[in-house]
Amino acid sequence: MELGLTVAILGGALAAILGGIGSAIGVGLAGQASSGVMSEDPEKFGSLLLLVALPGTQGIYGFLSAFLVILKLGLTTGTIVTPATDQGWQILIACLPVAFAGLVSGIQQGKVCASGVYMVAKQPKDLMKPVIMAALVETYAVLGLLITILLLNGIKLG
Amino acid sequence: MALAEVEKVQILTHASLKMELLSSLQEEGLIQLERANFEELDLSASSPEISQIDYRLHRLSHALGYLSMWEERGFVKKLFAQRPQLHRQKREEVLNFDYISVLEKIEEIEAEKSEVLSEIKFLEREEQFLFPLRNFKVPIKSLKPTDSTEILLGWIPLSQLVAFEKMTDIEPLWYEIINRGKRSVYLVLIYPKMEKTRFEHEFKELKFAPLFFTDPILNIADEKDGVEDVIQKIKAEIKKKKKKLETLEKKGQSLFINREKLMLIYDVLLNEREKISSSRLLGETERVSYLEGWARSSDIRRLKSKLRPFADFIEIYSRPPLPEEDPPVILENPRLARPFEVITKLYSLPQRRSLDPTVALAPFFFLFVGLCVSEAGYGLLVALLSFLYIKYAKPKGALLQFLKLLSLLGVSTVIFGTLLGGWFGFPIRRLMILDPLEDPLTFLLLSIVLGFIQVWFGTLLNMISRIKNKEYIQAIFVQGGWLVLLPSAVIYGITKQSLWGIFALFGAAGIVFFAFPSRNPFARFFGGLYSLYGISRYIADVLSYSRLLALGLATSVIAMVVNTLCQTALGIPWLGWLLAALIFIGGHLFNLGISFLGGFVHSMRLQFVEFFSKFFEPGGKPFKAFELESKYIEFI
Numbered sequence: 196m197e198l199g200l201t202v203a204i205l206g207g208a209l210a211a212i213l214g215g216i217g218s219a220i221g222v223g224l225a226g227q228a229s230s231g232v233m234s235e236d237p238e239k240f241g242s243l244l245l246l247v248a249l250p251g252t253q254g255i256y257g258f259l260s261a262f263l264v265i266l267k268l269g270l271t272t273g274t275i276v277t278p279a280t281d282q283g284w285q286i287l288i289a290c291l292p293v294a295f296a297g298l299v300s301g302i303q304q305g306k307v308c309a310s311g312v313y314m315v316a317k318q319p320k321d322l323m324k325p326v327i328m329a330a331l332v333e334t335y336a337v338l339g340l341l342i343t344i345l346l347l348n349g350i351k352l353g
Numbered sequence: 354m355a356l357a358e359v360e361k362v363q364i365l366t367h368a369s370l371k372m373e374l375l376s377s378l379q380e381e382g383l384i385q386l387e388r389a390n391f392e393e394l395d396l397s398a399s400s401p402e403i404s405q406i407d408y409r410l411h412r413l414s415h416a417l418g419y420l421s422m423w424e425e426r427g428f429v430k431k432l433f434a435q436r437p438q439l440h441r442q443k444r445e446e447v448l449n450f451d452y453i454s455v456l457e458k459i460e461e462i463e464a465e466k467s468e469v470l471s472e473i474k475f476l477e478r479e480e481q482f483l484f485p486l487r488n489f490k491v492p493i494k495s496l497k498p499t500d501s502t503e504i505l506l507g508w509i510p511l512s513q514l515v516a517f518e519k520m521t522d523i524e525p526l527w528y529e530i531i532n533r534g535k536r537s538v539y540l541v542l543i544y545p546k547m548e549k550t551r552f553e554h555e556f557k558e559l560k561f562a563p564l565f566f567t568d569p570i571l572n573i574a575d576e577k578d579g580v581e582d583v584i585q586k587i588k589a590e591i592k593k594k595k596k597k598l599e600t601l602e603k604k605g606q607s608l609f610i611n612r613e614k615l616m617l618i619y620d621v622l623l624n625e626r627e628k629i630s631s632s633r634l635l636g637e638t639e640r641v642s643y644l645e646g647w648a649r650s651s652d653i654r655r656l657k658s659k660l661r662p663f664a665d666f667i668e669i670y671s672r673p674p675l676p677e678e679d680p681p682v683i684l685e686n687p688r689l690a691r692p693f694e695v696i697t698k699l700y701s702l703p704q705r706r707s708l709d710p711t712v713a714l715a716p717f718f719f720l721f722v723g724l725c726v727s728e729a730g731y732g733l734l735v736a737l738l739s740f741l742y743i744k745y746a747k748p749k750g751a752l753l754q755f756l757k758l759l760s761l762l763g764v765s766t767v768i769f770g771t772l773l774g775g776w777f778g779f780p781i782r783r784l785m786i787l788d789p790l791e792d793p794l795t796f797l798l799l800s801i802v803l804g805f806i807q808v809w810f811g812t813l814l815n816m817i818s819r820i821k822n823k824e825y826i827q828a829i830f831v832q833g834g835w836l837v838l839l840p841s842a843v844i845y846g847i848t849k850q851s852l853w854g855i856f857a858l859f860g861a862a863g864i865v866f867f868a869f870p871s872r873n874p875f876a877r878f879f880g881g882l883y884s885l886y887g888i889s890r891y892i893a894d895v896l897s898y899s900r901l902l903a904l905g906l907a908t909s910v911i912a913m914v915v916n917t918l919c920q921t922a923l924g925i926p927w928l929g930w931l932l933a934a935l936i937f938i939g940g941h942l943f944n945l946g947i948s949f950l951g952g953f954v955h956s957m958r959l960q961f962v963e964f965f966s967k968f969f970e971p972g973g974k975p976f977k978a979f980e981l982e983s984k985y986i987e988f989i
């Protein structure tokens with residue numbers, strides 16, 4: 196297999212892996228907190244689920260970027276487009292913004308959501324406030340995704 | 354887009370009419386009561402007694418909790434359940450029903466039930482206790498000491514059996530093993546009374562634990578009953594008690610028909626309690642009661658006409674709020690914008706005399722959610738579902754407003770999904786004006802232009818509110834400076850025409866010389882220069898709108914992924930189509946969920962952080978009308 200193709204696939208994989216790790220840790224943190232709250236008050240399942248699900252988006256963004264790489268390389272169709280070595284590296288680098296922004300923001304968003312869970316335990320009416328706080332963290336994952344999409348879009352394989 | 358005018362209402366009435374007046378005010382729900390300034394007016398306050406009514410409410414809610422056991426279950430039924438209705442003027446009549454006797458019946462049943470339950474628990478424990486002894490055939494009542502011997506039932510750990518047997522070899526002791534369990538051995542012992550203390554000491558050494566029959570067991574047992582017979586009798590007794598529980602349940606269920614009446618009574622009493630407890634807000638002299646509160650100016654005439662029956666004994670005054678007073682805030686918006694009040698209220702109510710941002714944010718929010726989700730199929734589903742729920746479940750209040758908002762956002766998503774996205778991942782090319790996947794840069798530019806417009810508009814609103822507050826210099830030179838500087842700098846950047854550059858410089862000059870109103874000219878100049886640095890904040894704000902592109906693309910790409918997976922699944926022989934259908938439904942529902950959540954939350958953030966920060970003054974107190982509240986029913 197060509198080195199370019201391998202490196203490009205590595206890029207897509209990194210996006211999915213690091214975004215996934217970030218979200219897994221983030222959702223894990225929020226999930227632990229909400230299980231603790233639900234042990235006292237099982238009725239809160241619905242509203243807490245929202246907060247637990249929020250840090251999950253980074254994994255989706257990583258997955259989505261990986262899929263864009265798959266489409267770009269034509270891995271699903273069977274007619275694989277083999278990029279030159281430098282283009283392979285370009286694709287890998289293009290995947291880094293969503294990968295790293297997703298990794299870190301997923302974890303941090305998880306922390307914000309976990310403390311949001313404790314807040315909702317005491318102030319059930321203020322559910323949307325911690326959701327907004329969490330969205331402030333997510334901004335950077337969104338921006339990372341944006342740059343990854345723009346970069347991938349800019350690399351023309353021929 | 355203004356706040357409703359609010360006026361202070363002051364009512365004087367004859368003290369004997371106090372409760373009737375409160376009652377009709379509560380019925381109308383037009384006024385928010387406030388504590389009168391007793392000290393200044395030299396009035397006394399009454400301290401109403403509510404503990405009795407509280408106790409009744411407690412009993413009622415307990416009884417309702419008991420009756421809810423027989424409530425119809427099922428998610429759909431609960432979703433579309435209608436509350437019982439009660440005409441507000443017929444509140445008193447409800448109380449004619451003899452609910453106390455129903456409560457007593459329920460409490461009796463519950464007391465009996467808990468007694469029977471504890472009896473069953475006791476019997477079950479006894480049964481467990483007797484179980485290892487079941488092979489002991491001797492009538493249990495005959496286990497009595499004689500003049501010279503003692504008799505003991507009990508068990509020792511299996512590990513002590515050898516030591517025990519050794520002891521019985523040398524001691525004058527008779528024993529029989531009743532049951533040999535996994536860890537313990539049950540025995541009966543007979544030993545001479547003379548050496549009772551010595552034996553008991555030895556038994557203790559061997560970890561012997563004596564067992565005694567409790568009085569209830571001895572009562573159940575006949576003279577000739579062995580342990581097995583007693584166990585059978587206990588089982589029969591438990592069965593009898595369980596039968597009794599069933600009859601109690603039936604008795605309880607027969608009271609279920611009273612549930613709706615109890616609900617009505619609960620809510621009527623709840624409001625009665627509220628009325629009595631709010632009478633402490635009234636100031637009093639010997640003959641006169643004085644009441645103060647806030648009401649919407651447009652409601653004052655209605656209020657006066659509603660209080661006409663009291664006309665001979667009442668005096669009503671109303672006036673606009675004084676500058677030092679802090680009246681509650683009521684949002685007043687055209688019908689189409691009203692659902693968007695949900696967003697404003699989530700952040701905070703505006704301060705008195707400031708702008709209500711609802712109308713200003715409504716078109717942006719509508720547009721942004723549509724762009725973020727940009728998937729017409731999902732929009733149609735959301736709009737349809739919320740519309741149907743409104744039509745058939747008839748929700749009220751905040752939920753209704755929220756659902757209306759959702760259906761509006763669904764419509765927006767249908768529009769922008771068709772123009773910029775697709776229907777369940779399938780773009781309709783003829784209707785599209787732009788494909789963000791092929792031309793993301795144009796979409797990015799669109800997002801940023803929209804952001805620029807909203808940020809500029811926010812600054813304009815700041816200028817308007819400053820003009821309203823008579824801060825003319827700040828309004829015209831500073832906010833006006835930004836309004837001129839921002840667009841002309843952008844146009845200069847694109848066209849490089851010096852005319853726009855000059856405009857930009859004028860705007861900047863206004864900011865530099867007036868943003869920092871200090872007497873010291875140096876402080877003024879450098880302070881103003883620092884304010885000009887705020888342009889970086891504007892740039893950051895506008896760039897933040899690029900998220901519209903990212904979220905919009907995310908939805909489209911995930912929808913595409915779902916469809917690609919479906920296609921792959923279709924390739925599987927035999928069950929491919931089933932798998933594909935499952936992936937299609939599940940995948941698109943999942944995407945609908947996360948994209949609406951993301952679109953909603955991020956559009957909201959754009960309002961709160963980027964838009965509101967330009968002009969909004971939070972901190973208004975909500976208007977809380979003194980009205981009929983309900984927990985179980987609906988007042989009509």
